[in-house]
Amino acid sequence: GAGVSQSPSNKVTEKGKDVELRCDPISGHTALYWYRQSLGQGLEFLIYFQGNSAPDKSGLPSDRFSAERTGGSVSTLTIQRTQQEDSAVYLCASSFQGTSPSYEQYFGPGTRLTVT
């Protein structure tokens, strides 16, 4: 079946602009996760959704970052007033549930964000 999809695959934006990144999880997966991968920091957790609610937002680096999920499916990560340090690959993952130890997280191909 279809895996996790993300769009756009690449995004170049000017410093100070807002960007929206989209994630479409695997059908039937109730848990959705956003991570960020950068050269200096490795892979960092940003936020976790179970259904439409976000019980763990602890990884969001600042209030410029927000995310929402509607209909228990698609999620959008929004970065306002982008800065150069926001340049990274943003990865989305999904799993059947977030609370079970037996379910793997499946990752999408990522969105490469470059802030100029």
Add this chain to the structure above:
Amino acid sequence: KQEVTQIPAALSVPEGENLVLNCSFTDSAIYNLQWFRQDPGKGLTSLLLIQSSQREQTSGRLNASLDKSSGRSTLYIAASQPGDSATYLCAVKGSSNTGKLIFGQGTTLQVKP
């Protein structure tokens, strides 16, 4: 605070060799541990998941073990092939009420023909 370390950072082996990748974590109270591979410019592919109550998992030429008490996991790759060349990442999940995975920095493997 949970920290995950992978050693070595890079490894180069000739084709056909059996090899072991190491992952260590500082807090033994983990919920599960997952091994991934990442090809250049791509997302992560899940290889194996070991629940905290399990000791090992196998998939084809891959075998992952978990020793919670010592804070270690190993990924064993048998009869390595050039197609195994990639970065291998381990990640731990610390509790049931968060989906957060904490990742190591990865081991970049090159298998030479």
